[in-house]
Amino acid sequence: MTSTxxxxxxxxxxxxxxxxxxxxxxxTGHAKQLKYLGQPFxxxxxxxxxxxxxxxxxxxxTIQKSEPTLLPKRRGEFTGPVYDRFISEENxxxxxxxxxxxxxxxxxxxxxxxxxxxxxxxxxDFKAKKQPYGSEALGIMSFSLRQQAIFFTLTVEHWLQLxxxxxxxxxxxxxxxxxxRGAASLLSSAFKYLSLVGYFGREDLxxxxxxxxxxxxxxxxxxxxxxxxxxxxxxxxxxENHDYEQVREAMNKLHQNLTxxxxxxxxVMTESK
Numbered sequence: 001m002t003s004t005x006x007x008x009x010x011x012x013x014x015x016x017x018x019x020x021x022x023x024x025x026x027x028t029g030h031a032k033q034l035k036y037l038g039q040p041f042x043x044x045x046x047x048x049x050x051x052x053x054x055x056x057x058x059x060x061x062t063i064q065k066s067e068p069t070l071l072p073k074r075r076g077e078f079t080g081p082v083y084d085r086f087i088s089e090e091n092x093x094x095x096x097x098x099x100x101x102x103x104x105x106x107x108x109x110x111x112x113x114x115x116x117x118x119x120x121x122x123x124x125d126f127k128a129k130k131q132p133y134g135s136e137a138l139g140i141m142s143f144s145l146r147q148q149a150i151f152f153t154l155t156v157e158h159w160l161q162l163x164x165x166x167x168x169x170x171x172x173x174x175x176x177x178x179x180x181r182g183a184a185s186l187l188s189s190a191f192k193y194l195s196l197v198g199y200f201g202r203e204d205l206x207x208x209x210x211x212x213x214x215x216x217x218x219x220x221x222x223x224x225x226x227x228x229x230x231x232x233x234x235x236x237x238x239x240e241n242h243d244y245e246q247v248r249e250a251m252n253k254l255h256q257n258l259t260x261x262x263x264x265x266x267x268v269m270t271e272s273k
Contacts, residue, residue: 050111149218
């Protein structure tokens with residue numbers, strides 16, 4: 001009698017592998033380490049620090065090279081919780097803890113920003129006509145904006161602790177201007193992705209549009225006036241001309257908020273003269 005062989009679908013195999021790979025480093029209550037496709041990820045039930053992000057990035061790059069269709073997915077049945085940890089605001093806990101040294105928190109912020117940039121590159125397929133991980137890449141971009149806004153919050157905190165004369169040195173002022181230029185470039189690029197209708201799914205861009213409407217003002221307030229006005233023009237163009245109604249609505253709301261911030265900025269500058 002001939003027996004019927006078992007064939008497991010890839011989805012079933014991944015479910016088993018993913019489930020059994022959640023293992024304890026030890027049994028003394030220390031953090032759990034996850035393994036996905038043989039690659040280690042930090043405990044997804046704990047907030048992450050820069051070291052955790054760097055470990056996750058190394059694993060993502062390895063998976064992208066060996067199994068490019070199996071990166072952790074946003075809302076994925078098995079890998080969704082891993083992706084959610086990438087962009088969890090709980091990960092900002094250390095950076096916003098005023099009991100910790102400000103220099104260390106700023107350094108942490110910079111390290112995480114670098115990792116997020118590389119994570120986004122890992123999720124982008126620059127050869128594809130339609131992005132297979134569009135939702136994931138755009139989600140990391142949104143989170144990067146939030147991280148950049150927190151960096152500026154920490155920078156302000158740091159400056160308030162410095163002697164006034166030191167904050168006016170050419171080196172300090174040059175450093176601040178460089179940070180502002182970088183933030184303006186990041187924000188401008190974030191809006192450019194909204195225009196890439198052919199590369200991203202409609203739902204992905206609609207979600208991304210509302211995420212930008214929520215997050216962008218936090219970073220916008222730190223930009224010089226000229227950069228603010230340039231961003232407002234970008235947003236105005238999107239609210240009037242974007243293909244998708246949901247994106248136009250999100251940009252319309254954002255445009256109203258940014259316009260108010262510019263007016264407040266102008267008022268402060270006028271009164272300070």
